[in-house]
Amino acid sequence: MITPKIQSYTDHHKLGLKLMPILVGELYLARKLKFAAYIYRDSHFCEVLAAGSTPNKDLINLLIRNSHKEVYVSVDDIQEIRKNLENALIKVTRSLSVGDPLENGQKDIKLLSLNLGGLYNNPHDDELLMLQFQSTQNLGKFLLENKKLHSSYFHNLTKESFHFTLSQPMLSSLMLLSFLQSIRLFHDKEIENLFLASYLKDIGFSIIPEEKYDESNLDDADKKLFADHAEFSFDILEGRVPLSKNYLTIIRNHHFLNARLLEMINKTTRANNQTNMLLGIESVMIGVFDMIVAMTSDRPYRKGMTLFQSLELIKKLMADEYPQEFKALVVFIKQFYKN
Ligand SMILES: [Fe+2]
Incomplete structure (x- = not known):
């Protein structure tokens, strides 16, 4: 069971402005996250990955098993993940x-x-x-x-x-x-x-x-x-x-x-x-x-x-x-x- 950290109201409001959703599966393409990653539950962003951590297979599978399809990450991290995804696609296509x-x-x-x-x-x-x-x-x-x-x-x-x-x-x-x-x-x-x-x-x-x-x-x-x-x-x-x-x-x-x-x-x-x-x-x-x-x-x-x-x-x-x-x-x- 995931026990995420719940944010205060002010933190929550600030987070909403800088986070964007990605599919849980896209976390496979992330290396080291610059900022924390969150799930959205009961109207709150709950931290599931700390800043500086690398998503591993066990955590990704745990999120999927708990029916979380999306994870919220910072715009900076999204850009990095999307770039890695493009490179992986180019490599496998070739x-x-x-x-x-x-x-x-x-x-x-x-x-x-x-x-x-x-x-x-x-x-x-x-x-x-x-x-x-x-x-x-x-x-x-x-x-x-x-x-x-x-x-x-x-x-x-x-x-x-x-x-x-x-x-x-x-x-x-x-x-x-x-x-x-x-x-x-x-x-x-x-x-x-x-x-x-x-x-x-x-x-x-x-x-x-x-x-x-x-x-x-x-x-x-x-x-x-x-x-x-x-x-x-x-x-x-x-x-x-x-x-x-x-x-x-x-x-x-x-x-x-x-x-x-x-x-x-x-x-x-x-x-x-x-x-x-x-x-x-x-x-x-x-x-x-x-x-x-x-x-x-x-x-x-x-x-x-x-x-x-x-x-x-x-x-x-x-x-x-x-x-x-x-x-x-x-x-x-x-x-x-x-x-
Ligand atoms: Fe269509």
């Missing part, structure tokens, strides 16, 4: 094919997902965006060469206690790549680009304040903000990454299936052009895997549905237009989750 592919792939996927958090905070940082882009491109090539490991990578990432904004892009893109490779309709280069488009499609999450993600009752302005994230992803990426217009358009429209789902639930007809648009199977599959991962995972305000329930909904959304692909999807999913 040596992906050297050594054990299972271990390398798992490490790369974890670091890449953690690093995505930095990009949400600084979407206009060119260096960070290119690091994400090149690492994802490299990972895509590596995944195509290691198709038997896709399912293991996926299940390994689901075990991390990452916020869904960090894990969902990678989980849905891993399944997408694996599915596209299995149906043999696309060249490797196309799969690689679709993997990139799928992974980067939610960069626009950066316009949404963090606390909104875990709220169930959003007002109309918040709903609009969520609806606009695809457009914002397009704005962030256009002209800054080497993805062709076709893939950027897919990113811009990646929520068209969600709009169809809402129409279905509300029993309304397709009123606008956006949901009537004709899109290729690749756009449909990017949306489908995004929805499967979202629907089957828990949120603070709802439980995730079963895989079977999510497939029932997906069937209603795509089976009329793409009956063969839906059959292939069901066969694929059974195999993917069995491994």
